[in-house]
Amino acid sequence: MGGKLLSLGEAMGRHVNDGDAVVLGACLEPDVPFAATYEIIRQGRKNLNAIAPISDASTDMLIGAGCVTQVTGAWVGNVSGGLGHNYRRAVEKQIPHPIAIHDHSNFSIAMALTAAAHGMPYAPLRTLLGSDILRSNPRFKVTENPFSETAEPVVLVPPLKPDVAVIPVQRADKDGNCHHWGNAGLIQEAALASDRIVLLADELVAAEVITSDPSRVPFPGYRVTAVCHEPAAAHPSPMTGRWRRDTPFLDQYHRASRRRDDFLAWLDEWVLGVADHHAYREKLGGRLEELRIKDDAPSAPANYAAK
Amino acid sequence: MPGSGSYSTQELMITAAAREIRDGEVVFVGMRLPIAAFGVARLTHAPGAVGLFECGLVRHAPATDMLYTMGDPPNQLGAAWATGLVQVMGQLQAGRVDAGFIGGAEIDKFGNINTSYIGDFSNPRIKLPGSGGAPDIAAMAGRLLAIMNHEKRRLVERVDYVTSPGYLGGGGARAELGLAGGPAAVITDRAILRPHGPLNELHLASVHPGHTEEEVKENTGWDLKSAPRVVETPPPSKEEMDALFKVDKEGFWR
Numbered sequence A: 001m002g003g004k005l006l007s008l009g010e011a012m013g014r015h016v017n018d019g020d021a022v023v024l025g026a027c028l029e030p031d032v033p034f035a036a037t038y039e040i041i042r043q044g045r046k047n048l049n050a051i052a053p054i055s056d057a058s059t060d061m062l063i064g065a066g067c068v069t070q071v072t073g074a075w076v077g078n079v080s081g082g083l084g085h086n087y088r089r090a091v092e093k094q095i096p097h098p099i100a101i102h103d104h105s106n107f108s109i110a111m112a113l114t115a116a117a118h119g120m121p122y123a124p125l126r127t128l129l130g131s132d133i134l135r136s137n138p139r140f141k142v143t144e145n146p147f148s149e150t151a152e153p154v155v156l157v158p159p160l161k162p163d164v165a166v167i168p169v170q171r172a173d174k175d176g177n178c179h180h181w182g183n184a185g186l187i188q189e190a191a192l193a194s195d196r197i198v199l200l201a202d203e204l205v206a207a208e209v210i211t212s213d214p215s216r217v218p219f220p221g222y223r224v225t226a227v228c229h230e231p232a233a234a235h236p237s238p239m240t241g242r243w244r245r246d247t248p249f250l251d252q253y254h255r256a257s258r259r260r261d262d263f264l265a266w267l268d269e270w271v272l273g274v275a276d277h278h279a280y281r282e283k284l285g286g287r288l289e290e291l292r293i294k295d296d297a298p299s300a301p302a303n304y305a306a307k
Numbered sequence B: 001m002p003g004s005g006s007y008s009t010q011e012l013m014i015t016a017a018a019r020e021i022r023d024g025e026v027v028f029v030g031m032r033l034p035i036a037a038f039g040v041a042r043l044t045h046a047p048g049a050v051g052l053f054e055c056g057l058v059r060h061a062p063a064t065d066m067l068y069t070m071g072d073p074p075n076q077l078g079a080a081w082a083t084g085l086v087q088v089m090g091q092l093q094a095g096r097v098d099a100g101f102i103g104g105a106e107i108d109k110f111g112n113i114n115t116s117y118i119g120d121f122s123n124p125r126i127k128l129p130g131s132g133g134a135p136d137i138a139a140m141a142g143r144l145l146a147i148m149n150h151e152k153r154r155l156v157e158r159v160d161y162v163t164s165p166g167y168l169g170g171g172g173a174r175a176e177l178g179l180a181g182g183p184a185a186v187i188t189d190r191a192i193l194r195p196h197g198p199l200n201e202l203h204l205a206s207v208h209p210g211h212t213e214e215e216v217k218e219n220t221g222w223d224l225k226s227a228p229r230v231v232e233t234p235p236p237s238k239e240e241m242d243a244l245f246k247v248d249k250e251g252f253w254r
Helices: A008-015 A034-042 A058-064 A085-093 A106-117 A187-193 A207-211 A247-256 A260-272 A277-284 A286-291 B009-019 B033-043 B085-093 B134-140 B213-218 B238-247
Strands: A021-024 A048-054 A068-075 A100-103 A123-125 A141-144 A153-157 A164-172 A196-204 A226-229 B026-028 B050-053 B057-059 B099-103 B106-108 B143-147 B183-187 B191-196 B201-207 B226-232
Touching: A008 A034, A008 A196, A008 A226, A021 A034, A021 A058, A034 A058, A034 A196, A034 A260, A034 A277, A048 A058, A048 A106, A058 A068, A058 A085, A058 A260, A068 A106, A085 A260, A106 A123, A106 A153, A106 A187, A106 B085, A106 B134, A164 A187, A164 A207, A247 A260, A277 A286, B009 B033, B009 B143, B009 B183, B009 B238, B033 B099, B033 B143, B033 B238, B050 B085, B085 B134, B099 B134, B183 B201, B191 B226, B201 B213
Parallel strands: A021 A048, A021 A164, A048 A068, A068 A100, A164 A196, A196 A226, B026 B050, B026 B099, B099 B143, B143 B183, B201 B226
Antiparallel strands: A123 A153, A141 A153, B050 B057, B183 B191, B191 B201
16 A cells, blocks of 8 residues: 655656557646656657647657657647647658657547546547548548437547556645546546556645545546656646646747757757756746746535535 | 728627627637637627537636636636536537637638648648647537638638538538538638538628728639628627727737
């Protein structure tokens, strides 16, 4: 028992292996686990399948750093900036090496993870009919709805079962029980579908804090493999109630990633030349403090009393 | 520049987009311009409109602070529902969403939208970021509302890759797949196009003040036909301008 609490370096070293299918970003725009992205790059992981519906610039960074040979997702770019320059270089010019793309829409990847999370043999969808995603990703099948009396095409998506999902949350205890609030994107489906779950906890709390409000728990602690206490692990993406988005940082990345040489210099400055996420926070300094949410807008307490 | 100096092209587009939202409707809002349109609609003719965001948020009123993404803290504060993507997009698949906004790099005369690949997808000339939730909204919303910059290279005869289906090859092709709705309006910086005729081909329906039918057609990559009646897009009314000022306090779209 116990022993789930690891440093980010230990957690990525132990639980993310070369060739793994890794969910890095399941909440859409907020809570992208950039700290884990950076650590995976530092440790030089190879041949990853990067899974994310939308993961802001995180997937673009992994591609540019040469960690990724497959991308499974709906969108790779820079949410406020636009195109993903490393993604473009990899697909258009095979720089730093070729990558395979498994095209999805947000809803189809959500349902592929849902199928895996619930042990369903596949998930039927009404979406993607008429979309060329069915041509560029041959993993989907189109069949007839067996329950319909008239001809009705249905898309079947196979389960998507990642090796590991890295999920930033506002707070967790040392055993992996956690609270997450704000929009949830696909965090629940991605975590429950994955063999291993690594939590990046903005705050480490006592077990009683989590059990005081079990409705705020997205997935149970017994499924969690490792817990890293890492404040601002999602920087530059936002985290509800904790951190605002660092849009100028993402804009700067967007400009720097336009040319391969400038991207490599950016990578040296912000990832390879930084020892760990503690050093990254130190490097951000006052800029990070500016992004900390200081207002209070707490929810009303919920009473769970039994008698 | 177009029209008078009292409103920007973006403000006209926001107003035109707002007018597409009917009172009481449930609308997939998306980012940027449509968020402002949702806010203007709520403050004018559609106080009962509800906004959905695919990241897992439902709002009755737009956020009061500037958003760079739909998941930013101001969009969480005061939300009506914070949930997962499956719940929100599940409502879409269940046929319970009236309209949805999307943007795109390329659109064709049948309203098919490409945000994925320019050139052959197996060896593309340009890799665009991809679909996000756009194909889901395009396939399953009651009406699709597209917002585009009006350039010849963006409004093309046939898109290289259909990320988000419009009327596909035209006519009944879309309905045959069992898909709901389809494009209802394409709002550009020069005009509004709407499907017309048995093929559901996009026709010129409204020209923004300061632009001409000829100029709009010259900047369209297919032989754009006019609808039976082409009107001038009405400029923002006093009430709409007041709403715009409330929604866009920082003057981002001014």
